[in-house]
Amino acid sequence: MPPYILSIDQGTTSTRAIIFDAQGRVINSAQRQLKQIYPADGWVEHDPEEVWQACIEVCQQALKKASLQAVDISAMGITNQRETTVIWNRSTGKALHNAIVWQDRRTARRCEELKIAGHEALIQGKTGLLLDPYFSATKIAWILDNSDGARTLAERGELAFGTIDSFLLWRLSNGQSHKTDATNASRTCLFNIHNQQWDDELLALFNVPKSLLPSVEDCAADFGHSDGTLFGSPIAIKAMAGDQQAALIGQACTQAGMIKGTYGTGCFMMLNTGPKALHSTQKLLSTVAYRLKGETTYALEGSIFMAGAAVQWLRDGLVMIDKAEQTEALARRANPAHRVYMVPAFTGLGAPYWDPDARGALFGLTRDTGVAEIAAATLQAVAYQSKDLINAMQEDAGMTVQSLRVDGAMVANHYLMEFLSDLLNMEVQPSAMHETTALGVAYLAGLQTGIFDSLESLSEIWCSQRQNKPTMSVTLREQLYAGWLEAVGRTRSTNYQS
Numbered sequence: 001m002p003p004y005i006l007s008i009d010q011g012t013t014s015t016r017a018i019i020f021d022a023q024g025r026v027i028n029s030a031q032r033q034l035k036q037i038y039p040a041d042g043w044v045e046h047d048p049e050e051v052w053q054a055c056i057e058v059c060q061q062a063l064k065k066a067s068l069q070a071v072d073i074s075a076m077g078i079t080n081q082r083e084t085t086v087i088w089n090r091s092t093g094k095a096l097h098n099a100i101v102w103q104d105r106r107t108a109r110r111c112e113e114l115k116i117a118g119h120e121a122l123i124q125g126k127t128g129l130l131l132d133p134y135f136s137a138t139k140i141a142w143i144l145d146n147s148d149g150a151r152t153l154a155e156r157g158e159l160a161f162g163t164i165d166s167f168l169l170w171r172l173s174n175g176q177s178h179k180t181d182a183t184n185a186s187r188t189c190l191f192n193i194h195n196q197q198w199d200d201e202l203l204a205l206f207n208v209p210k211s212l213l214p215s216v217e218d219c220a221a222d223f224g225h226s227d228g229t230l231f232g233s234p235i236a237i238k239a240m241a242g243d244q245q246a247a248l249i250g251q252a253c254t255q256a257g258m259i260k261g262t263y264g265t266g267c268f269m270m271l272n273t274g275p276k277a278l279h280s281t282q283k284l285l286s287t288v289a290y291r292l293k294g295e296t297t298y299a300l301e302g303s304i305f306m307a308g309a310a311v312q313w314l315r316d317g318l319v320m321i322d323k324a325e326q327t328e329a330l331a332r333r334a335n336p337a338h339r340v341y342m343v344p345a346f347t348g349l350g351a352p353y354w355d356p357d358a359r360g361a362l363f364g365l366t367r368d369t370g371v372a373e374i375a376a377a378t379l380q381a382v383a384y385q386s387k388d389l390i391n392a393m394q395e396d397a398g399m400t401v402q403s404l405r406v407d408g409a410m411v412a413n414h415y416l417m418e419f420l421s422d423l424l425n426m427e428v429q430p431s432a433m434h435e436t437t438a439l440g441v442a443y444l445a446g447l448q449t450g451i452f453d454s455l456e457s458l459s460e461i462w463c464s465q466r467q468n469k470p471t472m473s474v475t476l477r478e479q480l481y482a483g484w485l486e487a488v489g490r491t492r493s494t495n496y497q498s
Contacts, residue, residue: 002074005445006062006235007438008055010080010164011243012101015051017058018438019066019073022451024461026435027068030061037098042105045098048086051164052171056230063231070231075449077239077441079246080164082187085139087150087161087212093175096147099164100139107138119205126192126199128277128286130354136163137189137206144208154209161212163187165240169223172237177224180214181240182291191216193277193288196296219245219290220448239444243437244268245289248299250440251405251431252462254455259393259401261386262436263410265312266350267304269386271393271401272297282352282392292447292455300396302351302389306344307382308410313346314378320371327375328415334376339480340364341487342377349488352392357493379413383420384484390424403427405464407436422472423481429464
């Protein structure tokens with residue numbers, strides 16, 4: 001068995017291909033940026049053909065840079081931006097419409113109609129999700145209703161739906177394989193996470209024909225082969241997982257109670273809850289963490305809309321800094337007595353608030369507040385929001401989290417990691433491997449091909465680049481967090497309306 005695995009990491013802003021060896025080390029990689037399309041306010045699209053071409057190009061480039069051929073690759077895995085929706089013609093493989101990206105809000109009115117009609121409890125009970133344009137179901141219906149003749153073609157079985165993983169698999173296999181995995185299926189609002197089946201009642205509610213849907217496999221499974229003409233010879237496709245679930249695997253969070261946070265533009269936090277899907281009372285999502293050998297492991301998930309994006313605002317909006325990296329030195333110079341709070345609700349607040357009408361604000365400004373204090377408040381806001389999420393997760397799960405494994409670009413900011421550890425009162429462990437999403441799906445492909453023995457063996461490979469341990473006093477921690485909660489309360493939409 002060749003010792004190399006090729007991971008396709010198709011994200012929101014770029015597409016990457018990374019080749020790993022049998023120890024999970026990066027051999028080589030290639031990356032291409034992805035154009036963002038904004039047809040209207042709140043609408044976000046991608047060109048499926050650009051996504052496809054980028055996928056092939058980066059795979060070919062990574063192989064060439066590593067001086068490898070397709071026969072040297074034991075397996076391929078695909079990880080992807082979740083919820084992003086494509087519908088294509090089964091005969092031609094051509095998409096009917098641009099991909100509607102997970103960030104897109106065009107179906108907000110439809111979601112509100114369903115909510116008013118009293119359907120949210122049913123949806124949450126079956127899918128673990130909230131009723132929101134974020135998820136795929138209303139996106140599918142919108143494409144069918146806004147593309148000429150689409151519903152007729154769908155009823156005749158001539159169309160196929162997929163999240164990005166399914167679309168790439170279809171193209172890679174030259175139309176031979178129409179499949180997805182349980183993690184991506186669990187983000188559509190059409191999949192019953194308890195019985196692991198597409199749900200007829202939900203399909204009727206969202207007006208989605210069942211003939212569109214891919215079959216649902218384990219995360220490590222035989223998904224087919226790439227067409228031999230693409231890379232010189234076929235490559236077995238052995239794994240699929242949504243990006244955040246892949247990162248959970250990449251962080252080796254394979255035991256109940258383990259939690260990872262990915263800190264990029266936003267932050268996605270996921271808590272492994274074991275074999276039980278929990279019903280969240282804290283407005284978190286209950287989702288499939290992974291499914292292996294027919295056994296499903298679940299997770300609670302919460303998202304922070306603005307993490308690195310808030311730092312980008314300091315750079316591009318306020319022009320206070322030239323580079324994001326400058327925030328660390330600035331924050332260390334801030335006067336801690338100032339107690340400045342930034343609530344970065346530029347696009348509303350995510351979990352556990354889910355307040356789309358909340359708006360951002362700075363509190364505690366005085367005449368001698370400067371750039372350093374605002375930079376510190378921006379970084380601290382990421383930690384405060386993380387504490388909001390972890391508190392909600394612990395409440396839902398009835399368990400105490402002992403440590404947090406982290407990855408993403410913001411992990412390089414040592415001030416943030418130290419403050420995060422202090423505020424959470426737990427050890428924060430940045431992964432030594434930065435590419436945890438691509439690594440996670442490589443692990444899954446390796447499990448399917450026998451390169452890796454078991455999930456447990458992945459824990460032996462994982463290591464932290466450093467450990468941040470809390471040193472803050474209980475009194476200061478409680479005071480700081482109480483101030484944050486007061487600031488958030490003053491930004492909530494109910495206050496704007498009063």
